[in-house]
Amino acid sequence: MLMKNKSALLLAAALLAGISSAAAQSAFAASAEVGSSAAVAAAGESAAGSQSQLDELHLKIGSRQAEINGTTATILRAPFSQQGTTMVPLGVFASAFGAESRLSDGNTIKVTLGASKATMTIGSKVLWTSKGKVTMNAAPTMVGGVLMVPLRPVAQALGASVSGSDGEIIVQMPKSLEESSDEGSYGDGSGLAMVGNSYYGWSMINPGTKVSQSSEDESLVSFSDAEGNYYLQVYVAVNQPEQDSESLLDNLAEEAKASEEAVLHEEVVNSGGESYARLITSDASGMLSEYRAYYANHKIYEVYLTVADAYIYQDFDSYAGLLDSFQTSYDSGNPEIEDLSTLTDEGQTLHSDMYGIALDLPAGWSADKNGTDFTGLEGESIHLNVSSNPAGASLDDWTEQMKQRLAKLYVPSALKVVSVSETEVSGEEAAVLKAEVNSGDGWKPFYEVLLIKDGHRYLMEYHGTAAAADSSTADASTTDNSTADTSTTAADQVFDQMLQSAYIPFDEIEVYFGSLEDRSQESDFTRTTSKTSTAYGFTIQIPRYWAAQIDQFNQSYVQYSFPGGSFKLAMGETDDPELYLGDLASAYSAAASAGQNVTVTTEKSTIAGVPATMFTIHDQTDGIPSTKRVAAFSHKGVFYQLTFTLNDANATAEQKAAMSIVEKSFQFLD
Numbered sequence: 001m002l003m004k005n006k007s008a009l010l011l012a013a014a015l016l017a018g019i020s021s022a023a024a025q026s027a028f029a030a031s032a033e034v035g036s037s038a039a040v041a042a043a044g045e046s047a048a049g050s051q052s053q054l055d056e057l058h059l060k061i062g063s064r065q066a067e068i069n070g071t072t073a074t075i076l077r078a079p080f081s082q083q084g085t086t087m088v089p090l091g092v093f094a095s096a097f098g099a100e101s102r103l104s105d106g107n108t109i110k111v112t113l114g115a116s117k118a119t120m121t122i123g124s125k126v127l128w129t130s131k132g133k134v135t136m137n138a139a140p141t142m143v144g145g146v147l148m149v150p151l152r153p154v155a156q157a158l159g160a161s162v163s164g165s166d167g168e169i170i171v172q173m174p175k176s177l178e179e180s181s182d183e184g185s186y187g188d189g190s191g192l193a194m195v196g197n198s199y200y201g202w203s204m205i206n207p208g209t210k211v212s213q214s215s216e217d218e219s220l221v222s223f224s225d226a227e228g229n230y231y232l233q234v235y236v237a238v239n240q241p242e243q244d245s246e247s248l249l250d251n252l253a254e255e256a257k258a259s260e261e262a263v264l265h266e267e268v269v270n271s272g273g274e275s276y277a278r279l280i281t282s283d284a285s286g287m288l289s290e291y292r293a294y295y296a297n298h299k300i301y302e303v304y305l306t307v308a309d310a311y312i313y314q315d316f317d318s319y320a321g322l323l324d325s326f327q328t329s330y331d332s333g334n335p336e337i338e339d340l341s342t343l344t345d346e347g348q349t350l351h352s353d354m355y356g357i358a359l360d361l362p363a364g365w366s367a368d369k370n371g372t373d374f375t376g377l378e379g380e381s382i383h384l385n386v387s388s389n390p391a392g393a394s395l396d397d398w399t400e401q402m403k404q405r406l407a408k409l410y411v412p413s414a415l416k417v418v419s420v421s422e423t424e425v426s427g428e429e430a431a432v433l434k435a436e437v438n439s440g441d442g443w444k445p446f447y448e449v450l451l452i453k454d455g456h457r458y459l460m461e462y463h464g465t466a467a468a469a470d471s472s473t474a475d476a477s478t479t480d481n482s483t484a485d486t487s488t489t490a491a492d493q494v495f496d497q498m499l500q501s502a503y504i505p506f507d508e509i510e511v512y513f514g515s516l517e518d519r520s521q522e523s524d525f526t527r528t529t530s531k532t533s534t535a536y537g538f539t540i541q542i543p544r545y546w547a548a549q550i551d552q553f554n555q556s557y558v559q560y561s562f563p564g565g566s567f568k569l570a571m572g573e574t575d576d577p578e579l580y581l582g583d584l585a586s587a588y589s590a591a592a593s594a595g596q597n598v599t600v601t602t603e604k605s606t607i608a609g610v611p612a613t614m615f616t617i618h619d620q621t622d623g624i625p626s627t628k629r630v631a632a633f634s635h636k637g638v639f640y641q642l643t644f645t646l647n648d649a650n651a652t653a654e655q656k657a658a659m660s661i662v663e664k665s666f667q668f669l670d
Contacts, residue, residue: 057096057171059088059151068096077146079169085138086169087148097173099158109140109147111154113173118157120149126353129157133356133505135512196330197221199341199363200236202301205325206338207232218341230319233304234326238364239377240300245269248293248300249277256281256291264288264313274328280313290316296328349501350374352384356508360501362494380491382498383461386509387518389452398450398457399431405523406435406446407652409563414438414649425460426504428453439564439649441623442466445491449499454510459521462498464491519544525658528665536571536638538608541665543658564650565626567662568643577634581613584632584641588615597625607633607642608667627651629659635668642666 058067064078076089090109093099099113107122119128120140127134127150134157140149151169152162160173196203197218207223223232243251245268256263261281269278277293288310294301303326305319316323331337342348351358353371364377374382389398399420406415418434430451436443445464450457522545532539535554546560546567558569574580585602592600601616612633619626624647631642644659 055097055173057092057173059086059092059169059171061086061169066092077143077148079151080148082138085136086151087138087141087143088151090140090147090149093154093158096171097158097160109149111158113158116158118154120154121353122147124353126356127153127157128351133351133508135508194325194334194337195340196327196337197234197236197341198330198332198339200238200299200301201297201328201330202234202236203327203330203334203337204234204303205322207322221340229309230305230307232322235302235304237300237302238298240295240298242298243295243300245275245277245293245295248295249279252277252279252291252293260284261289271324280316288313288315290319290323292323292326294326294328299328301326301328355384355386356505357384358501358503359498361498376494378465380465380494381463383459383463385459385461385518385520386513387457387459387516387521389455389457393452395429395431395450395452398452399433401523402433402448402450402521405521406433408523408525408654409652410437410649411652414440416443423449423499425449425451425458425499425502426506428504428506430458432499437649439624439647440620445495447495451504453504453506456506456509456513456516457518458504459518460498460502462495464494520547521545525654526661528661532669533571534669536640537636537669538640539665539667539669540569541661542567543661545658562655562658565644565646565655565659567645567659568641570641570643572639573637574634574639575637577639580634580639581632584615584630585613588617588630591617591619605631607631607640607663608635610635624649631663636670 056067056069059075059079060066061081062078064074064076066073066075073095075092075095079086079088081087090101090111093111093113094101097113099111102110102112109120109122111118117129120126120136122140122142125136125139127136134153136150136153138150140147142148151171155162155171155173158173160171162169162171164170193206194203195206199218219237220233220235224230249266249268253263253266256279259281261283263279263281265278265280267278269276274294277291279291280288281291282288287306287308289304289306292303294303303323305316305323307315307319310316330339332339348363348365349358349360350365350367351371352367355371359374359382361374361382362376365374367374372384403417403420406417409415414437416436418436419432421432421434423430423432428451430449433448433450435446435448437446438444444466445462447462447464449460449462452458522543525543525545527544528541529544530539531542531551531553533553536556540553542560543562546562549559549561551558551560556571560567572580588600592598597618597620599618603614603616605612605614610633612631615628615630615632617628617630619628626645626647629644631640633640642663644663646655646659
């Protein structure tokens with residue numbers, strides 16, 4: 001969705017101008033009273049600062065007084081030393097050298113100067129430069145509303161040299177680098193009348209300066225005009241079901257309601273052969289925004305505009321020319337359109353911030369925030385993990401272990417091990433385990449790449465979609481072999497692309513990471529960890545291969561997941577446990593009566609020495625059959641409910657035994 005958080009917009013503006021978020025808020029407050037010129041004054045710094053052609057910066061630890069090419073200047077916060085690293089306000093790079101700073105995804109900062117780039121994340125010591133990954137001694141951090149970053153690594157990433165002594169630091173930037181900073185710039189600097197994205201298929205009149213490409217997949221891009229009067233975003237959601245403009249308008253209205261924004265105007269517009277939904281809102285601070293939503297080419301396009309000096313919805317009429325120019329198409333033959341996209345059908349390079357691993361993946365794939373998981377447009381996914389290799393364990397040992405683990409996770413009718421082979425990844429020998437799994441909704445490719453280097457195990461898991469299964473192992477009901485063959489080729493292409501492009505910084509990982517245990521790949525399902533709740537008075541054993549989703553046992557709800565299943569534990573204080581039990585029984589009985597292929601059985605048992613009612617529910621969701629076992633009982637005014645869910649495809653003896661261990665291990669402390 002679009003970034004509608006006004007504080008996030010203020011922070012983006014602050015980073016872009018090199019001012020603090022507090023100063024930016026003052027600027028917006030001033031603009032609401034007397035216009036945009038006052039906003040610039042209130043901020044204390046103007047956009048002109050970012051156009052400075054100065055090439056030398058002098059700083060002192062503990063002093064806000066700086067010297068920019070011989071001219072004294074006051075910076076937002078005094079530089080300080082942290083973990084042996086000099087931290088400076090991010091804005092000094094804009095003020096001194098004309099660098100451009102952009103905020104992406106809430107806490108990722110991108111700094112560019114000519115062809116040089118530096119990307120970092122608040123709280124992370126990883127810095128990505130034009131030459132690769134750098135591990136800094138300190139992480140960017142917010143101090144009193146000012147973003148402080150490590151001076152030397154950022155300056156060097158932009159092409160500057162850093163020297164000095166006795167507390168004074170000198171940063172020198174070659175003018176040739178500064179003069180190239182306008183080349184390839186977006187918005188006003190490009191001189192082109194229009195901008196657009198050829199990959200996602202949209203174009204419009206040039207809105208101004210591009211603030212950020214807010215996602216690696218380019219689905220979200222933000223703009224602002226030179227004076228800071230307005231902020232505009234374009235967002236594209238792909239693979240969307242067909243929707244008419246009335247439905248789009250309903251969706252916009254629901255989003256406004258969820259954001260607690262008042263709707264001032266709404267309509268469906270039909271103009272020039274194109275139909276779209278239009279909504280104008282006001283938030284709690286009185287800031288007005290206009291939303292437009294379009295449907296075309298199985299995509300939903302949303303355009304969002306917020307204006308600093310808009311007081312009534314009619315004020316947006318002044319921006320009608322800009323917004324009306326938006327088109328759900330891109331004319332590649334028009335030389336007046338600047339293409340903001342670098343994506344091609346061949347793909348893109350995504351990075352793991354956690355490990356520094358880089359992969360080439362198809363356009364449209366995206367990385368999660370921790371950089372260990374990547375997701376494709378059709379639901380495909382890749383998971384990365386690094387762990388310590390047990391002493392004496394070989395690659396063959398590990399491969400056999402993972403093969404046996406699959407057999408413990410899937411019943412024979414739901415698993416087909418296709419092959420085990422050798423390959424090379426990032427210059428090192430690796431093993432490839434190819435299998436296909438079927439949870440009931442079709443065969444899906446599941447590939448694992450295993451590599452051992454310098455005492456660490458490197459695991460890459462590829463999970464494909466049902467359509468991507470090999471035709472030779474597809475469900476017998478499949479008759480369209482040509483479709484299956486095409487899907488297989490597409491799945492293998494993604495996997496091969498990942499293998500051939502993978503870059504793993506082995507030396508850096510060896511230095512940065514010590515002993516690591518990968519509990520998610522635990523092959524001994526009988527190994528457990530003891531958990532205790534003093535608030536609800538019990539202990540329980542949890543298998544180590546289960547992944548915690550919510551694991552605060554002194555709270556009233558706990559949840560774990562594992563391949564093909566889940567475990568939930570809920571507690572509630574009550575004076576009438578029979579009422580709880582009756583409601584539970586009624587709910588399951590109603591589900592059995594209303595749903596097809598739903599069966600419910602009930603039996604009496606004991607848990608931790610107290611009477612318990614056991615419900616067993618067999619159901620099918622999205623073609624995937626599963627069994628749910630619920631243990632309900634009470635003790636000293638607390639009603640307990642243990643819920644185990646397991647897909648039929650994963651109902652192996654080992655998985656069921658693990659659940660039995662949990663159920664039998666529950667004991668009260670008294």
